Amino acid sequence: MFRIQRENLPGLYAAIAAESDLFLPVKAAGKTNYALWSPECQPDLDTLKTVKSPKDVFFPQSENLYTCQRDAGKLSVTPEKHRDTPFVVLGMKACDVRAVAVLDKVFLSAPVDTYYAARREMGTIVSLACGKPEASCFCGTFGIDCAAPEGDVATWLTEDFLYWNPQSEKGTALTGKLTALLEPCGEETVAREKDGIHAICQRLPLKELSLSNWGAEAARKNFDSPIWEELYHPCLACGTCTFVCPTCQCYDIKDFDTGSGVQRYRCWDSCMYSDFTMMAAGNNRTSQMQRFRQRFMHKLAYFPANYDGMFSCVGCGRCVDKCPSHLNIVKVIKAFEKEGK
Amino acid sequence: MQEMIQRAKALLESGQVSRVLGWKKGETEFDVEPAFFDTAESLDGLFYNAFCGANLSKYLIEAGKKEGKTLVFLKPCDSYSYNQLLREHRVEREKAYIIGIGCKGKLTVNKIPFDGILSVQGADYPDYSENLTVETLYGTKHISYKEAMLERCHVCKGKEHVVYDELLGESQDTVDAERFAQVTALEAMAPEERFAFFQAELSKCIRCNACRNVCPACSCRKCVFDSTAFDSAQKANTTSFEEKMFHVIRAFHVAGRCTDCGECSRVCPQGIPLHLFNRKFIKDINTIYGDYQAGADLESKAPLTSFRTDDAEPGVGRG
Amino acid sequence: MMHECTCFPGFAHDVLVPQVGIITDIREETPDVKTFRVNAPGGGKLFEHLPGQCAMLCLPGVSEAMFSITSSPTNREYQEFSIKRCGELTNQLHSLQVGDEILIRGPYGNHFPVETELKGKNLLFIAGGIGLAPLRSVINYVLDNRDNYGTVDILYGSRSADDLVRRDEMETVWAKAKDVNVYMTIDRPQEGWEGHVGFVPAYLKEVGFDTNKVALLCGPPIMIKFCLQALEEMGFSKEQVYTTLELRMKCGIGKCGRCNIGTKYVCKDGPVFRFDQVDALPNEY
Numbered sequence: 001m002f003r004i005q006r007e008n009l010p011g012l013y014a015a016i017a018a019e020s021d022l023f024l025p026v027k028a029a030g031k032t033n034y035a036l037w038s039p040e041c042q043p044d045l046d047t048l049k050t051v052k053s054p055k056d057v058f059f060p061q062s063e064n065l066y067t068c069q070r071d072a073g074k075l076s077v078t079p080e081k082h083r084d085t086p087f088v089v090l091g092m093k094a095c096d097v098r099a100v101a102v103l104d105k106v107f108l109s110a111p112v113d114t115y116y117a118a119r120r121e122m123g124t125i126v127s128l129a130c131g132k133p134e135a136s137c138f139c140g141t142f143g144i145d146c147a148a149p150e151g152d153v154a155t156w157l158t159e160d161f162l163y164w165n166p167q168s169e170k171g172t173a174l175t176g177k178l179t180a181l182l183e184p185c186g187e188e189t190v191a192r193e194k195d196g197i198h199a200i201c202q203r204l205p206l207k208e209l210s211l212s213n214w215g216a217e218a219a220r221k222n223f224d225s226p227i228w229e230e231l232y233h234p235c236l237a238c239g240t241c242t243f244v245c246p247t248c249q250c251y252d253i254k255d256f257d258t259g260s261g262v263q264r265y266r267c268w269d270s271c272m273y274s275d276f277t278m279m280a281a282g283n284n285r286t287s288q289m290q291r292f293r294q295r296f297m298h299k300l301a302y303f304p305a306n307y308d309g310m311f312s313c314v315g316c317g318r319c320v321d322k323c324p325s326h327l328n329i330v331k332v333i334k335a336f337e338k339e340g341k
Numbered sequence: 342m343q344e345m346i347q348r349a350k351a352l353l354e355s356g357q358v359s360r361v362l363g364w365k366k367g368e369t370e371f372d373v374e375p376a377f378f379d380t381a382e383s384l385d386g387l388f389y390n391a392f393c394g395a396n397l398s399k400y401l402i403e404a405g406k407k408e409g410k411t412l413v414f415l416k417p418c419d420s421y422s423y424n425q426l427l428r429e430h431r432v433e434r435e436k437a438y439i440i441g442i443g444c445k446g447k448l449t450v451n452k453i454p455f456d457g458i459l460s461v462q463g464a465d466y467p468d469y470s471e472n473l474t475v476e477t478l479y480g481t482k483h484i485s486y487k488e489a490m491l492e493r494c495h496v497c498k499g500k501e502h503v504v505y506d507e508l509l510g511e512s513q514d515t516v517d518a519e520r521f522a523q524v525t526a527l528e529a530m531a532p533e534e535r536f537a538f539f540q541a542e543l544s545k546c547i548r549c550n551a552c553r554n555v556c557p558a559c560s561c562r563k564c565v566f567d568s569t570a571f572d573s574a575q576k577a578n579t580t581s582f583e584e585k586m587f588h589v590i591r592a593f594h595v596a597g598r599c600t601d602c603g604e605c606s607r608v609c610p611q612g613i614p615l616h617l618f619n620r621k622f623i624k625d626i627n628t629i630y631g632d633y634q635a636g637a638d639l640e641s642k643a644p645l646t647s648f649r650t651d652d653a654e655p656g657v658g659r660g
Numbered sequence: 661m662m663h664e665c666t667c668f669p670g671f672a673h674d675v676l677v678p679q680v681g682i683i684t685d686i687r688e689e690t691p692d693v694k695t696f697r698v699n700a701p702g703g704g705k706l707f708e709h710l711p712g713q714c715a716m717l718c719l720p721g722v723s724e725a726m727f728s729i730t731s732s733p734t735n736r737e738y739q740e741f742s743i744k745r746c747g748e749l750t751n752q753l754h755s756l757q758v759g760d761e762i763l764i765r766g767p768y769g770n771h772f773p774v775e776t777e778l779k780g781k782n783l784l785f786i787a788g789g790i791g792l793a794p795l796r797s798v799i800n801y802v803l804d805n806r807d808n809y810g811t812v813d814i815l816y817g818s819r820s821a822d823d824l825v826r827r828d829e830m831e832t833v834w835a836k837a838k839d840v841n842v843y844m845t846i847d848r849p850q851e852g853w854e855g856h857v858g859f860v861p862a863y864l865k866e867v868g869f870d871t872n873k874v875a876l877l878c879g880p881p882i883m884i885k886f887c888l889q890a891l892e893e894m895g896f897s898k899e900q901v902y903t904t905l906e907l908r909m910k911c912g913i914g915k916c917g918r919c920n921i922g923t924k925y926v927c928k929d930g931p932v933f934r935f936d937q938v939d940a941l942p943n944e945y
Contacts (some may be wrong), residue, residue: 029541031611048456051611052547061547066677068720068763074701075720075761079677111913114674132456135369135478203478205368205459219923223942234375234400238554240610243547250917253676253910255721262720266676271917275567279908280747284921284944297942298920305923324551324608325395326367326374 001190002164002175002182009045009162012181013037013090019177020124021087023057025050034089045091045157048134049318053246054096057089058119059103062267065115065253069261082118088174090126094149095139095316097127099246101150102314105307106249124170127151129197131158136317138206138330144314147197156193163190206315206330213336216305223297227335232292234325239270241328244318247299250276271295296332342389342466344509345414348440350381352412358438359409362400364393370461371450375400389414391464394447394491396604398422398432399557405436414442417512418493420502421600421636422557427504428639429598431560441502443510445469446486446494449607453489455482461489467511487517492616493603496520503637521624523617543585545611552588552605552615558595565594592618597626597645600636629653675913678718678765681706683758684738689825690818693790694754695730695742698764706764709733711774711797712904712932715766716912717741723749726909726927729767730793732800742793742825768912770932772798772876772902781874782810786887788860788879789818792825794904794931795878803837812837813869817845817860817883821853843867861886871895877903888935898935905930905938905945921945 004012016022017037026035027044034054035041066079100120107116127149130137139146148154152171156163164182166172175182201207213222242248252269255262269276271294277285285291303312319328349361365376366388373392378384396419404411415423420441426432448464457478463470463486473489475482487495496519500512527535553559553566566587592599592615601623605615626633630644630652685697700706709715709729718724725747731740745754756762772778783802787795802809814834818824824844835842845856845863856863860883875896877887884903891901907919907926914928922941924930938945 029545029613031545033545033611051545065674070720073759073761075680075763077678077680077763079674106915111675113676113913113915132479135457135459200457200478220940220942223922233377234395236551236554238549238551238608240549240551240608243549244610249915251911252916253724255723257721264718264720266916269916269918273567277908277918279906280750281906284907290944294920294944298917302920302923322610324555324604326372331367 001185001187003161003185003189004164004182005161006157006159008181009043012162012178013043014039015178015181016088016090016174020085022090023054023087024090034091045128045162048093048130048132049316049321051318051322052244053099053316053318054089054092055099055103055246057087057123058100058116059107059249062265063115064263064265066264067261068264080115082115083122084118086122086124087119088124088126090128090155092125092127092149092151093130093316094127094144094146095137095314096246097125097150098139098142098144098314099316100125102247102303102310102312103249105310124153124174125151126153126155126164126171126174129154129156129193131156131193131197133197133200133204134317134321135205136320137204137315138209138317139315140201140204140207141209141211141333142311142313142315146201147194156190158189158193161189163193165190206317209330209333210337211300211311211333214300214304214311214333216301216309218301218336219297219305222301222336223293225336228289228293231327231332231335232289235272235288235292235327236325237272237274237288237291238324239272240322240324241319242270242272242295243268244322246316246318247312247314271298292327296329299329300333342387345389345440345442346384346387348507348509349378349384349387349412352438353378353384354381357410358412359407360404360411361387362397362404362411362413363387364389364395364414366390369459370464371448371458377404389442390466391446391448391469391486392450392461393466394449394604394607396422396555396557396602398426399555399560401432401437402426402560405432410436410438412438412440414440414509415502415505416442416444416447417500417502418444418498418600418602420504421498421634422602423636424504424639425598425600425636426557426560428636428643429560439502439505439507441505441508443467443508443512444500445511445513446490446497446515448473448486448489449491450489451612452491453484455479455484487515490515491603491607492614493601493606498601498634521620523614524621524624527617527621539585542613543588545613546588547611548587549610551608551610553591555604555608556591556595557600557602557604558598559591565590588613588615588618592622595619596622597633597643598635599623600634675765676911678716678763679706680761681764683756683760683762686756686758689742690823692745693742693823693825694745695740695826696753696756697738697740698762699738701761705737705739707767709739709767710771711801712769712771712794713767714769714794714912714927714931715739715741715764716768716909717743717749717753718763718765719749719752720763722752724763724910725749726768726912728794728797728904728931730796732797732804734801734804742790742796744790765912768927769930770928772932774798774801778802778874779808780810782872783812784869784873784875785812785814785816786860786864786875786877786879787814787816788883789823790825791879791883792816793878795876796826798876799834803834803840806838810839811873812840813843813873814840815843815845815860815864815867817847817858817863819847821846821850859883859886861890864890865894869894871900873900875901877901898939901935902932903935903938904932907945 022037025032027042032044032047033050064080069076107113130146152168154165166175250269251266253266299312352358361378364373365386371392459476462474494515599619681698682701684699687695714726714728727741730742909919909927910916912927914925919926
């Protein structure tokens with residue numbers, strides 16, 4: 001276990017950034033989101049939830065896959081280079097770290113998405129425990145301990161110090177580069193911090209949320225339920241939930257004609273959009289009820305069925321906070337809880 | 342609220358309306374969801390408090406395609422949007438039974454800057470508290486009703502409904518700021534300063550489309566930003582140019598039809614003050630073509646869709 | 661086909677990056693169907709595939725879509741795609757000339773179990789319209805490995821005689837092969853057509869097949885629905901009938917989510933499914 005005084009954190013950021021890109025929560029124009037560190041930026045480790053999750057660092061909102069050139073009728077394809085420089089993402093909460101494991105299941109399963117794999121190889125995750133969980137948090141439902149986040153290095157922020165504990169080879173390697181700034185220390189303070197956080201978790205309104213009617217077995221059962229008709233009405237089909245969610249991974253592949261070559265890029269997409277499944281021959285999901293149902297069936301039934309019971313939700317609560325119509329996965333989980341009784 | 346429920350039940354049971362569009366309460370006072378009610382029994386869940394900021398008029402486009410009338414509770418600002426939808430033939434008047442519900446200002450939890458909010462007491466209708474009590478995981482806090490109010494309520498156009506079948510509930514004036522003050526302040530900035538302000542705000546944009554999807558003026562069946570027919574990087578947040586253009590283009594598309602209902606700013610997950618673009622256009626339209634409020638009535642000619650020989654030429658005659 | 665990526669040793673080019681292919685032949689099958697023959701620019705095939713698999717064809721600046729490879733892997737010289745003109749991309753594909761280049765990536769998806777469940781069996785192919793395309797790769801594979809399979813019945817129908825895809829191959833090659841029966845039909849009577857008139861499901865019942873077969877069924881959804889009904893009435897069980905599902909696909913590798921239905925991704929776990937598997941899927945395809 002190591003620690004560094006809070007007032008020395010700018011020095012820590014500068015030291016990390018000297019060797020590799022550093023991404024961390026930054027306050028800008030009144031909101032906190034992950035951004036590339038620069039000496040002028042305003043790091044913000046005190047705000048619990050960033051608006052957008054850090055999934056961008058591994059799965060960017062848009063990225064080029066290749067460029068195609070046409071020369072005298074002949075085509076040539078130039079693939080985009082893979083990321084080959086290291087980076088550190090600091091301040092990830094336990095829920096967001098677990099979300100990376102969810103994305104790994106999709107992108108690292110055969111055939112491997114090499115662009116994602118390169119970023120995972122190059123990235124070091126420095127996670128941060130949740131000193132003050134929010135009322136909309138429910139990571140505990142998915143077996144996530146926000147007081148002891150996974151990650152290459154786990155950290156805890158107290159009033160005076162940032163406590164730093166490497167948890168993997170990558171974490172140890174990073175720590176090794178920062179020994180001048182980190183002082184070794186005992187484990188007692190962090191143990192107390194963890195206890196304090198667990199006590200708060202006991203008071204969270206969503207702590208009793210139960211997944212008893214969800215999981216791989218629900219893949220057939222819940223689809224036909226009349227509950228979906230009752231739930232979906234206020235949905236605006238805007239896609240905000242998908243874009244703030246740390247595990248949503250649907251993407252689109254499109255072309256962009258730059259005038260001197262066509263860039264083939266991929267970008268985030270949302271299964272909530274009306275044209276998501278549209279093809280020349282028709283559309284297999286024509287109503288918003290069907291699209292609404294698909295999103296939650298995927299997260300709570302199909303994904304666990306395909307990946308040994310792992311859910312594609314980590315209880316971060318961003319959808320609870322941000323949906324313009326106040327719909328969210330908690331309401332879906334609860335509606336089916338009642339049905340089971 | 343009981344009055345609302347009783348009236349809605351009466352209208353539903355008499356067969357005058359086939360369904361009711363209002364709000365229902367979720368877990369907390371600020372977790373309020375627009376909801377449809379089909380049975381008298383379900384109407385016991387009809388809810389209305391100071392957090393019911395959602396503009397229900399846009400849901401009537403789809404609801405109007407169903408059999409029978411929809412009873413809808415419209416706040417004063419919502420009624421302007423409804424009128425505008427009528428003008429654009431997106432809804433039919435006979436498909437809605439409008440109860441103009443009273444309003445004393447609407448709140449948003451985004452303006453309550455405390456961690457771990459569990460509940461907000463004092464946000465009821467019609468009896469609210471000037472000083473809200475906010476229970477949080479980290480202690481009890483307080484905030485004034487006004488501080489938690491949506492920006493648009495501070496510059497409210499007025500608590501009179503412009504279209505309704507009956508009125509219910511009392512309203513209260515909430516204006517304490519000048520409607521175009523923020524726009525005027527921006528206009529007074531040096532161009533670089535103003536650009537830096539908007540660049541900082543718009544770079545937060547995640548292209549989630551909440552603003553477009555909630556906007557009653559944005560009801561195109563096939564939005565230009567969803568079209569594959571032209572070559573811009575729709576959906577992809579590729580460059581800062583892209584997401585700035587999205588907002589500017591959208592503001593142009595709704596100019597003259599935007600009623601300034603403020604929903605775009607309420608729903609933006611990044612808190613971007615999108616209403617500023619729309620309000621700038623409204624201010625300019627008022628200056629160039631005379632005061633005009635979209636949705637105020639059905640008869641007046643909209644300045645951007647009608648031509649008069651004495652119309653000001655752009656760039657000429659502005660003070 | 662993946663080769664070493666020079667910028668990052670150890671990583672091959674990503675599966676989403678295509679190869680350049682050249683159109684070496686175009687054949688007009690019907691007013692709206694063309695068959696394109698594709699080769700590597702230096703000659704030869706771009707990659708190997710199994711019957712039923714698909715590839716993504718891309719026109720840079722237009723878009724990309726999944727098409728089944730209609731030629732059999734036993735064809736050593738080239739690969740073929742039979743494409744119906746029905747949308748933006750297919751319209752542009754139809755305006756290509758021999759010698760034009762396109763981008764291709766593949767093969768994607770599963771395949772008909774020609775070396776396992778289908779081996780040694782009597783086969784009944786039922787196709788409608790452009791639905792013949794994926795089945796053709798199986799038929800030619802079977803005919804090139806004739807001794808490994810039992811009798812072959814091919815029942816094929818289209819709107820009109822002009823809409824019959826690969827009609828000459830059917831009449832001159834397939835009908836003449838050993839133990840192969842070909843049954844063709846068109847929807848409505850047409851001058852010059854001496855063959856059967858009637859919808860495919862009705863013709864299927866008329867001919868009446870014994871159930872000692874495996875059926876492979878591909879065509880418009882409504883045809884599939886009624887043919888399956890007819891087959892069940894004739895005594896076929898769902899485990900004896902294969903089909904292909906079609907949904908919008910973008911990545912082709914089961915990651916972008918578009919073709920997700922139930923626990924399956926049509927691009928990766930399909931497009932070939934047996935009907936008992938189809939039954940297990942939620943009803944939205």
